[in-house]
Amino acid sequence: MDATFFLLDITVLYSVYMILSVSLDLEYGEAGLPNFAKAAFFALGAFSVGALSVRLGAFLLGVGIEGDFKLNSLRYVMAINQSISKDPLLGLTIFSMTLITAISVSSIAGVLASYPALRLREDYLGMLLIAFSETIRVIARNYEPLVGGTFGVGVVDFLAWARAPQREQLFLLISIILASLVWIVYYRLSTSPFGRALRAIRDNELATESLGRDVVKLRMKVMVLGSAMASVAGVIYAYYVGMVNPDDFTTSKTFLVTLMVIIGGRGNPLGAIAGPAVYLAFDRFIQFVKQRIILPFDPNYLSYIILGAILILIVNKRPGGLVPEKPTITLPGEIKRLLRRENYR
Amino acid sequence: MEIMVVKCLSAGYESMRVINDVSFGVEEGEIFAVVGPNGSGKSTLLKALFGLAKVFSGQVFFNGHDITKLPSFKRIKCGLGYLAQTGNVFENLTVWENLLLAGYEYSGDHFDERLEAVLDFLPEIRSFMSRRVASLSGGERQMVALAMILLKTPTMLMFDEPTAALAPKIAASVFDRVVRLNEESGITVLLVEQNTRKALELAERALLLVSGSVRFYGSAEDLLNHKDLLSMYLGL
């Protein structure tokens, strides 16, 4: 496999999963909101790109889209890519506008999703969010003008003006920058009073409320932020794959991200780095092994089974994950000094 | 013979200590009262004696055995019964089903025997056997809870404010029952009560608990006559 391609592939996927893990860590790890509609917010980002990139490109070029969107999208994609190869600004415009749309749409959905959080027991909330997630997928799957139904829709290549390997390197750079930005935002929030407030709500809502913190507002802020982050991941994913297909955004995706968060360590910026790394390493390993061992069945099945088993094991044996959350205790000075001295031995 | 001995018991919940360094003994066959102002830790003391609260230090002995670390259902088997204020009956089940479950571990004949004995002591229950507990009055519920514990043939019963939220006439009958239980069956009674006067009248010996510590331990009559302590802590 070409080195650049391999690096691009693994880095982009890692960035996408890391952003998703961060968003879930923020919502679930820090604020205790089990956002099992994660795949839906991820999808909203990708669907924004899918629905808009071709239409926007056509609009900017002064061309109307004739005929069935589903069947013709790829043709238009190729035509638009041709224009972009001569005009980088067109590509960048499409990228930035779809990104902004994605974030906006997702944020609004995040606001809506934060309402039921108040009134429901956590597991029922999880149920509701999963139902919501599946419904979004079913709608996208059947309402063809959106993203072409089961066919999917083509996505414009906004970097068509760059030539390989610069094109790949640019995409890599963009993914890394976006992922790092998201992570830094999470890190700053987590270690700030905002983060402490979230963890306080997670651990004891009544107490926090009585202390005067507006629980509703905080929850909403978290959901909006988390949704926005997830949609950014969706945008990267859509442009990387070059196509958007609703069947890519099932609850299995939500579950995978949950797995990453739990393996890495909940409510913990370092956990959001570790989790996706472990998953990707495992996934690549299976791909590697798949080509060398012959089994009477599809090896992907086995990898899912192993992942499920790993999750159950971790919850049982090491519930904090690889990088457990450090409790925020303010230790009396004496003890702090003592501990520091221990470290020097 | 002291059926229960408590040595330097400190107990509470999570990291909070509610009772500190409590020591006393209960003689076999007596009625022992535990009184004190609200929040003094009386309920917590009982919970700790039964295994439902966290013990930080100290020991509890029952019939000579150290039961400090024993789980609740094993203490029941040793003969220690506990009538909590709430959560002591299954509301959605009928009285009969509740009693059936109290005698869960008994074989058919043994259960029938025990049930008869308990119903002889509390005959009123026969009239509402098939009703759901949730539809019963406070006093009736109390009776069912008591019947359930009696099915287990306890040698000592601990009552946590049994007359709280009961009308005075019913409360009086509860006290009568407690005394009858003690006199007829010889069951040792540890009575935690808000109604201090009544409790001290019934009891032989008593403990005054204030803010988790023992302020008086001795004859109930003495405490009843101790005007200072009574007025200072119990507003009497």
Place this chain on the structure above:
Amino acid sequence: MIMDLLLDAIIYGNLLSLLAVGLSLTLLTTKVANFAHGDFAAVGIYVAYTLSIIFNASPYLFLPASFVSGALLGLVIYRVVFDPLRERASLVTLMVVSMALDFILRYSIHICADVLQRSLRVFSRGIIFNDVSVNLLGLSVLGLFFISTVVTTIFLVLLYLFLFKTKVGVATRAVIENPALSEALGISVRRIYALSWMLSVAFACVAGVFLPFRITVNPDTGFSMLLSIFAAVTLGGLESLLGSVIGAYIIAFSETLGVYYLSQLGISTAYRPAISFATLTLVLLVYPRGIAGLWSKR
């Protein structure tokens, strides 16, 4: 036409009620919102299918085998997965664990399907069972309708008798209401939990056997029913076994009739899940006590 629809709805209702009652049972006892519940149905299907191929007999005959496999599977799952987490894991964690369980089960079934196909040289996806016609009072009735209704009725009646007329059943209801008090009275709460898992999975496996008589079935079919099962339980009030049964029939009728009328209006039948989703959302947000709220005082 309307007759066919009604029969179909009743059949679907029978199936769904067995599944919903099972889901409620494990939810009420161990507080697990079980995402793998649909897959248990798939397990039942493949057990019956495999046996029917090996012994060359109608899958109906292997209902007992499905039941027993389900009971064993339920026992193993409870002991290995959920018993160690008792009192340790939060509700959401339990849910996530059930998702992991769904992965494990679903893909194990996929593997079994592949292996089956290769070793016995039969189709193991897109399975459909051939039904029989039953002669009832001179009328020829669809076997599935007759058998599923009879089996479901028997099972639900037996469940009722168990819960209200046996000591262990009464203990189960007690454990659902107040596990601490039950434990104090000497009832082994863990054993009751294990038993409820055994029943839950066994019921689901039996329900599964009826599916291929009605639609083509794949290893994922169980999972795709999950939304309807959850909708039925939620509609029933999440805390009531009887509610789940009633909820199941309502959802079954809504989906069957709803999809028919939607198709008359030109809307794709793929929107079927929307019915369950709408029900679930409305009930959770507007009237969480569900149908059970009509008779429960809590």
